[in-house]
Amino acid sequence: MAINKKAKRAGGFPSVTSTLARLVESRKVKDNVKNLLRVNKDNGFDCPGCAWGDSAEGVFQFCENGAKAIAWEATNKTIGAEFFAKHSVSYLNRQNDYWLEYQGRLSEPLKYNKSTDHYEPITWDDAFALIGKKLNALNTPDEAEFYTSGRASNEVAFLYQLFGRTFGTNNFPDCSNMCHEASGVALKQSIGVGKGTVTLADFDHADCIFVFGQNPGSNHPRMLNTLRKASRRGCKIIAFNNLKEVGLQRFASPQVPSELLTDAATTISHAYFSPKLGGDMAVVRGMVKYLLEQETPCDLAFIEQHTQGIDDYIAQVKATDWSHIFDQSGLHRDEIAKAAQLFAGGKNVISTWAMGITQHKHSVATIREIVNLHLLFGQIGRQGAGLCPVRGHSNVQGNRTMGINEQPPADFIDKLKARFSQPFPTQPGHNVYQAIHALHKKHSKVIICLGGNIAAAVSDSTFTHKALASAELNVQISTKLNRSHLQVSECALILPCLGRTEIDKTPRGEQKITVEDTFSMVHASQGKSKPVSKHLLSEVAIVAGIANATLGNAPINWQHIASDNQRIRSLIADTVFGFSDFNKKIEQPGGFYLGNSAAQCKWLTDTKKAMFSVNPLPESVYPLIVREKIAKQKSPVFTLQSMRSHDQYNTTVYGLNDRYRGIQGNRKVLFINETDAKRLKLNASDKVTITSIWHDNITRQVTGFTLVFYDIPRGNLAAYYPETNPLVPIDSIGDHSSTPTSKSIAVVLTKAQNDPQAIDINVT
Ligand SMILES: Nc1nc2c(c(=O)[nH]1)N[C@H]1C(S)=C(S)[C@@H](COP(=O)(O)OP(=O)(O)OC[C@H]3O[C@@H](n4cnc5c(=O)[nH]c(N)nc54)[C@H](O)[C@@H]3O)O[C@H]1N2
Ligand SMILES: Nc1nc2c(c(=O)[nH]1)N[C@H]1C(S)=C(S)[C@@H](COP(=O)(O)OP(=O)(O)OC[C@H]3O[C@@H](n4cnc5c(=O)[nH]c(N)nc54)[C@H](O)[C@@H]3O)O[C@H]1N2
Numbered sequence: 001m002a003i004n005k006k007a008k009r010a011g012g013f014p015s016v017t018s019t020l021a022r023l024v025e026s027r028k029v030k031d032n033v034k035n036l037l038r039v040n041k042d043n044g045f046d047c048p049g050c051a052w053g054d055s056a057e058g059v060f061q062f063c064e065n066g067a068k069a070i071a072w073e074a075t076n077k078t079i080g081a082e083f084f085a086k087h088s089v090s091y092l093n094r095q096n097d098y099w100l101e102y103q104g105r106l107s108e109p110l111k112y113n114k115s116t117d118h119y120e121p122i123t124w125d126d127a128f129a130l131i132g133k134k135l136n137a138l139n140t141p142d143e144a145e146f147y148t149s150g151r152a153s154n155e156v157a158f159l160y161q162l163f164g165r166t167f168g169t170n171n172f173p174d175c176s177n178m179c180h181e182a183s184g185v186a187l188k189q190s191i192g193v194g195k196g197t198v199t200l201a202d203f204d205h206a207d208c209i210f211v212f213g214q215n216p217g218s219n220h221p222r223m224l225n226t227l228r229k230a231s232r233r234g235c236k237i238i239a240f241n242n243l244k245e246v247g248l249q250r251f252a253s254p255q256v257p258s259e260l261l262t263d264a265a266t267t268i269s270h271a272y273f274s275p276k277l278g279g280d281m282a283v284v285r286g287m288v289k290y291l292l293e294q295e296t297p298c299d300l301a302f303i304e305q306h307t308q309g310i311d312d313y314i315a316q317v318k319a320t321d322w323s324h325i326f327d328q329s330g331l332h333r334d335e336i337a338k339a340a341q342l343f344a345g346g347k348n349v350i351s352t353w354a355m356g357i358t359q360h361k362h363s364v365a366t367i368r369e370i371v372n373l374h375l376l377f378g379q380i381g382r383q384g385a386g387l388c389p390v391r392g393h394s395n396v397q398g399n400r401t402m403g404i405n406e407q408p409p410a411d412f413i414d415k416l417k418a419r420f421s422q423p424f425p426t427q428p429g430h431n432v433y434q435a436i437h438a439l440h441k442k443h444s445k446v447i448i449c450l451g452g453n454i455a456a457a458v459s460d461s462t463f464t465h466k467a468l469a470s471a472e473l474n475v476q477i478s479t480k481l482n483r484s485h486l487q488v489s490e491c492a493l494i495l496p497c498l499g500r501t502e503i504d505k506t507p508r509g510e511q512k513i514t515v516e517d518t519f520s521m522v523h524a525s526q527g528k529s530k531p532v533s534k535h536l537l538s539e540v541a542i543v544a545g546i547a548n549a550t551l552g553n554a555p556i557n558w559q560h561i562a563s564d565n566q567r568i569r570s571l572i573a574d575t576v577f578g579f580s581d582f583n584k585k586i587e588q589p590g591g592f593y594l595g596n597s598a599a600q601c602k603w604l605t606d607t608k609k610a611m612f613s614v615n616p617l618p619e620s621v622y623p624l625i626v627r628e629k630i631a632k633q634k635s636p637v638f639t640l641q642s643m644r645s646h647d648q649y650n651t652t653v654y655g656l657n658d659r660y661r662g663i664q665g666n667r668k669v670l671f672i673n674e675t676d677a678k679r680l681k682l683n684a685s686d687k688v689t690i691t692s693i694w695h696d697n698i699t700r701q702v703t704g705f706t707l708v709f710y711d712i713p714r715g716n717l718a719a720y721y722p723e724t725n726p727l728v729p730i731d732s733i734g735d736h737s738s739t740p741t742s743k744s745i746a747v748v749l750t751k752a753q754n755d756p757q758a759i760d761i762n763v764t
């Protein structure tokens with residue numbers, strides 16, 4: 001591996017060369033150039049990269065990482081019967097995640113043969129019949145788990161939940177449980193709607209944008225265009241990030257020749273603060289405390305008309321000690337004061353956030369504290385001001401809207417009942433955390449996954465793998481081979497589906513799907529490439545095939561509905577709020593806006609007011625019982641965050657580089673403050689073993705991680721996910737969100753004994 005200097009700017013020429021390299025690697029250069037010209041355009045397809053909104057400006061509507069996602073899917077490398085005859089599941093399980101997906105697209109349906117430990121071909125009909133038989137043999141429908149990853153379209157998500165609920169369960173664990181769950185919970189409690197209140201156009205009217213716990217340079221690169229534009233017209237961007245992320249500092253737009261071809265770049269952040277991991281709630285509390293002490297005028301008219309709970313909140317702020325704020329945030333008084341003045345001085349302020357905020361124990365309280373700040377200054381419910389949780393997967397928000405929700409709202413279930421004249425379950429089902437526990441205890445016996453990679457995405461890998469392998473049937477609807485296909489002991493099926501770039505043709509013609517972005521814009525997407533194998537089915541056809549084999553064709557005729565996505569959209573129009581005239585509305589260029597009640601100062605809370613929340617600062621990012629264990633450690637305990645490199649899409653690893661952070665050729669790296677390392681007598685490039693601290697007696701450990709000295713607050717560490725998921729204890733979850741605390745893991749370090757090499761990647 002090589003450790004280079006950190007990049008001085010995001011974007012620029014290297015992002016173009018990296019894009020071209022991906023196109024070549026996909027072995028479908030011509031097709032993918034065409035694909036890139038169609039991405040996020042009317043009559044094109046939605047980029048599977050992220051959920052940032054589409055703008056009508058600029059020639060290209062893709063970014064370097066979107067191009068990687070597209071080229072990764074639209075490759076002509078395939079794996080089928082021959083590949084699986086050659087490699088047993090045990091062999092495959094010994095390969096790393098990069099190797100597994102790199103082999104190519106899954107090209108035919110496969111069934112696991114326990115006696116040979118190999119996957120073997122099966123017909124679609126036999127696969128569906130097997131699932132139907134197994135589901136119908138369960139003691140109760142609640143013994144089945146229906147997982148979704150946020151790339152699923154609105155159409156398939158709706159059909160999937162309709163099937164699961166008609167079958168009789170609300171067990172809909174989904175990737176959002178590990179992602180923005182805390183945002184949904186917090187916003188619903190505070191402002192009555194679990195989605196962001198701003199649109200992309202609002203960014204043109206903000207004069208201050210606060211970006212909390214987010215790395216848009218790698219994970220939402222199109223957001224950098226928005227921030228660049230805002231910065232150039234004088235809007236102040238304030239970043240709060242544990243690490244100094246280059247994308248939040250300087251960006252050279254590849255669409256602007258003067259920035260592409262020279263060293264020029266646009267400064268993004270006006271101010272940059274690096275709180276300790278989990279310290280953002282303390283930062284915001286400190287900002288409010290400072291402003292109150294300075295007697296800075298709040299928006300009293302807004303507070304009076306629209307909110308409830310101000311007095312208790314102010315009392316809570318006054319009761320919070322400055323020492324607690326400094327200790328937990330890791331920021332100095334003058335830094336907190338500066339941030340506070342910038343917020344109070346903004347005419348229109350937007351706050352955005354992502355995983356640095358949502359993956360802690362106290363994430364819901366933190367997000368509600370950000371809302372408190374906005375409510376105090378009336379920074380919500382008008383143009384250019386509001387709240388923006390930046391969603392991850394390209395349709396994760398749409399999936400929730402379509403009913404992928406283990407706790408469905410009563411009015412949605414009522415609408416389903418009225419439309420389909422049949423009962424639907426109302427008792428809450430399982431989220432990811434509960435589903436994994438239920439499988440581990442063998443209370444649940446079947447898991448069906450509509451995309452994603454639950455095995456690598458969920459925390460506590462050893463526990464999670466065992467849970468999945470305990471299933472009597474593991475069904476994976478996927479495009480590429482991953483860890484989830486390999487957790488099997490009894491029976492498993494791989495059902496390969498079309499990707500978003502591919503033509504989906506039924507007897508009723510070429511089909512469109514729809515997605516909802518982070519700004520509640522719904523629009524159509526249509527693949528134009530020839531499918532990589534003739535044996536693939538669309539996700540809609542697969543779900544309908546399973547439903548038909550399980551429930552028959554009455555009262556719901558699944559195959560009929562699935563033959564035309566317009567039919568599914570008509571059902572959505574009848575049952576989901578905001579989708580009337582759905583088929584017509586998606587013909588509009590750019591799609592249509594679902595609206596947001598809080599953006600219009602309509603508060604759908606119990607009190608019909610926006611609610612100030614009153615929470616003391618947590619004592620620590622860890623529960624008390626873990627703190628007791630930490631206190632007994634002889635060596636220093638660090639807080640570790642697990643994050644994404646520039647060369648991955650969640651559990652999909654595209655390569656071993658993290659260009660902006662200067663890492664080349666290795667993912668098993670551990671970013672550490674030099675002073676901390678020296679105290680432990682460790683040097684840069686030393687290899688270490690990382691062991692996490694939890695209150696049970698299970699050893700959770702990963703080894704062979706190379707130390708990299710980095711600008712990171714003392715006591716904090718950073719490393720990549722999914723490699724660090726074995727360290728996150730399964731029961732270490734967020735309060736009220738059950739999201740794994742992937743950004744605050746208590747760990748100790750030891751020098752690796754036998755200096756194991758980072759796993760070499762053999763790409764054959
Ligand atoms: N190319 C690419 N695009 C993606 C993805 C991908 O993997 N690759 N994933 C998609 C998905 S599903 C999601 S959810 C999003 C994820 O998008 P991000 O949330 O940007 O993803 P992470 O890499 O987890 O980055 C977390 C950021 O928060 C910072 N951070 C961590 N903890 C704290 C904290 O306590 N306080 C503060 N202030 N900062 C903190 C980290 O230093 C890092 O910059 O991206 C989506 N888009
Ligand atoms: N430690 C730690 N753990 C985390 C996180 C973290 O920051 N740290 N982040 C969490 C977050 S935010 C998320 S969202 C989850 C992600 O969890 P998931 O959404 O479950 O995981 P992905 O890696 O996005 O899924 C990748 C797989 O999806 C399949 N796939 C790709 N495209 C398609 C398609 O079009 N259709 C179908 N059917 N399948 C497709 C491919 O087979 C691929 O292998 O991970 C979570 N886990």
Ligand SMILES: [Mo]
Pocket residue numbers: 175178179180392393
């Ligand atoms: Mo996510």
